[in-house]
Amino acid sequence: MKRMIILMMVFAASLTFSGCSYNELTAKQQNVKGKWANVESAMQRRADLIPNLVETAKMSGVQEQEVFGQIADARSRLLNAASAPGQGEGGDKTPEQRQAVIDANNSFGGTIGRLLMLQEQYPQLRSSEAFMKVQDELSGTENRINTARIDFNAAVTDYNTLRNSFPTVLTAGLLGFKEEPFYQADEGARSAPQVGDANSLRRTQPANPAPVGNSN
Template identity: 50%
Template sequence: MGKIALVILGVIILFALIIGGAALSSYNNLVTKRNDVDKQWSQVENQMQRRADLIPNIVGTVKGIAGQEKEVFTRIAEARSRLLSATTPEEKIDADGKLTQAMRDGGLLGSGGRFLMITEQYPQLKSNENFMRLQDELAGTENRMAVARRDYNESVTDYNTTKQKFPTVLIAGLMGFKDKPLFKADEGAKTAPKVDFSN
């Protein structure tokens, strides 16, 4: 009877080690993926900050030349302030969407729009070296932000998918791992801007 008890005990210990190893591996995998999501999110925040820092320079340059467009720039400045005061990823995603929409409405983003009209009304903007440099910087920042958002969303998708698979879902539930939000396009980005060359 002693040998059978030892074999059973050995099987139980082996089974516990296998389960424990799988649980530990799942936990470590989730931690790695969560940290990657956090790293990618910090890149998105860096680009948000870069854009937020760039906007006052652009607005100041254009305001000096195109003073009557004050309402547009006030909305952009308010949206920028909301972005800078947001604390959670969800708040920042929402505030970034509002800033993007304000910039799109103001013509700083998209193809032409109001910004094209402003530069046509104030040709001295086109000859302003600082303005042209800032415009190029904004375009570059928007491209970097698009890459950072894509990388963040890929990381979030990988993390959320891993977290939802069995048996990792059990470990995730026990250890309090939560789903991470995807960065989604704001409503204005879903509709292509209209460009009218008839005037």
């Protein structure tokens, strides 16, 4: 009789702890998803600004077709990864899908650096009000991405800490709660490309491009 009572108490306790763990995991996972939505929003804003920079550069006589092509390809990969249907519960993105978006965004960021470097190669870009205005907007967007990334990583830390603690880790394993990836910058993104490096920028127009505008 006593053994039966003890088993019932253990069973009841396990259900209680499991239920509490599930509720906490769900709440913190939802917080991660909310913070991720802010990251994606900032990424989308940056992706929307880049075509304006490219068009302004083209209108200023810049002919760096290789760089423009890299930007278009990287932007397309980012938008495809971000717009891919979620494969998680409720149509949300899985941790693997979020990691794919992070990787695509890091690649896109590298091409943006190459675009901004063109100001050193083409003086007319430095004097272009339209180019500088969009660049200022882009700078503000980078700050938003950084803030959203910090908030996202804080939410991931909170969730993963709970998810990997005992006995919650047992509940997480049984119910399919996966670890969430941190937003980490690509190794190459930590070093800015050098102006004039032939491997990072290939000039495809004459060394002295004709000035833009009327010459009288």
